[in-house]
Amino acid sequence: MPLVPMRQILDEAAKGGYGVGAFNVNNMEQIQAIMQAANDTNSPVIIQASRGALKYSKLIYLKKLMEAATEEFPQIPVSMHLDHGNSVETCQMAIDLGFTSVMIDGSLAEDGKTPNSYEQNVEITQKVVALAHPLGVTVEAELGCLGGIEDGHGAGLSAEEVNDHLTNPVQAEEFVKLTNVDALAVAIGTSHGAYKSGRKDPKTGEVLPPVLAMDRIHEIHKRMPNCHMVMHGSSSVPKELVDIINQFGGKMPGTFGISLEQIQDGIKHGVRKINVDTDSRLAITGAIRKVFFEQPNKFDPRDYLKPARDAAYLVYVERMKAFGQAGHAGDYQPTTLDAIKKLYA
Ligand code: G3H
Ligand code: 13P
Ligand code: ZN
Secondary structure, X not given: OOOXXXXXXXXXXXXXXXXXXXXXXXXXXXXXXHHHHHHHHOOOXXXXXXXXXXXXXXOHHHHHHHHHHHHHOOOOOEEEEEEXXXXXXXXXXXXXXXXXXXXXXXXXXXXXXXXOOHHHHHHHHHHHHHHHHHHOOEEEEEEOOOOOOOOOOOXXXXXXXHHHOXXXXXXXXXXXXXXXXXXXXXXXXXXXXXXXXXXXXXXXXXXXXXXXXXXHHHHHHHHOOOOEXXXXXXXXXXXXXXXXXXXXXXXXXXXXXXXXXXXXXXHHOOEEEEEEOHHHHHHHHHHHHHHHHHOOOOOOHHHHHHHHHHHHHHHHHHHHHXXXXXXXXXXXXXXXXXXXXXXXX
């Protein structure tokens, strides 16, 4: 089966009341682990690549690996999505490469750091929709900036900007109407990476879990029941995975991620795409460290990449079950970019 437009995967998830994991990849082992997990749980799935991933894998390798993935598992609906596109040109490049979905992250300027104005965000998002939809390609946009609630942790914002960085539900409604995007990434206090909270217990100094503004999701869903929301920064950073890393020579101080319960609450209220990258990185690193530590005589990459792939597989299986996509791969006949572009027209 060819790659399917992400819009269909999200529409079907909305019908079925479940969420779909969007897993970041940089290499063959991650793609294989995701596809094996999708096959074994019978899940539709979204595979995504950041600009960093495209640079690392040199574009054509990723394209060919994705072709191999769809050939090996023809019964699994899978979309290939550009994560955090920073410009019209980057989105165009991903579309030319055969991606069936792109994110234009107009919440930030092209440097991926400086917050854009609302008007700038609307303008660049409209441009990407204008080039993607006539080709049947799905568009995800972002309103608000990721980062912790109290301290803007991970958002790269100044103290004055911190309170304004969450998604405003009234503005979200206007934004979706003005841009006609297929999916909206919302800022509710999550951030990327393994360290999602700068909050500390004043007495013990221990890190506390990030606080999330789930009410923003509830409110957006009330205003726009048909809007597919996306939760970024949604790794759970499981303690077991961090412990393995630390047990075998790593140094990762206390961390907290986003609980599966919080994600499931989001899914009940319109979240259809859940971005997970860090959890796979943790599983892979822990497995490799374990081999290096316990068997220092090993030097064949297969001796540590296979356990790494197996560890990532377990994370994907667990997430696919928790998000509810498991069991839904055969629910629908996958559509094509050609068919869906007629609907946009
Ligand atoms: O957007 C964040 C993802 O985890 C991708 O990270 O830019 O290091 O590939 P990356
Ligand atoms: P995590 O760092 O929590 O895995 O988030 C990944 C993400 O949002 C990619 O866009
Ligand atoms: Zn993200």
